[in-house]
């Protein structure tokens with residue numbers, strides 16, 4: 001069993017926080033373990049809870065469309081969430097749930113060693129970098145502890161605000177342009193430096 005499969009198994013069986021009591025299925029990360037990028041959202045929603053897979057609902061379709069626009073398949077990237085079980089009624093996961101679950105995300109990152117981590121939305125931004133106001137900072141490249149991050153809106157936000165579809169698609173295109181530069185060994189512009 002690979003290291004990622006072990007984490008997946010741990011997530012499936014996890015009872016470390018109260019969200020295990022209300023979930024149908026926990027939702028481990030999924031995708032290419034050799035991916036250059038990990039996409040990280042907030043938490044599973046209704047469809048993800050039902051299926052046990054990340055980003056399979058309407059928001060997931062928006063993310064898939066943004067990737068397809070630039071010729072990237074979902075299978076070629078790795079997609080996960082900060083919190084692996086659905087909070088009741090899709091409420092924002094609380095700080096205890098986030099800090100308890102984030103250990104799994106940290107393990108996923110340590111195994112995959114992505115060139116860049118794409119943070120989707122405010123909750124992931126806050127959980128991973130302590131940030132807020134993603135709409136203000138989206139489209140930017142951040143470096144913290146020698147790890148690069150890219151910030152964009154959560155795909156679910158494009159369902160309620162159609163104008164954000166263009167924003168998400170543009171950001172994803174910029175993300176993959178940045179990845180291409182990194183792969184070619186070129187210097188990329190870091191917009192924000194975080195210190196831990």
Ligand code: SF4
Pocket residue numbers: 011014015016017018019020026083084085097100101
């Ligand atoms: S949310 Fe995370 S820590 Fe809580 S039960 Fe699910 S997998 Fe475990």
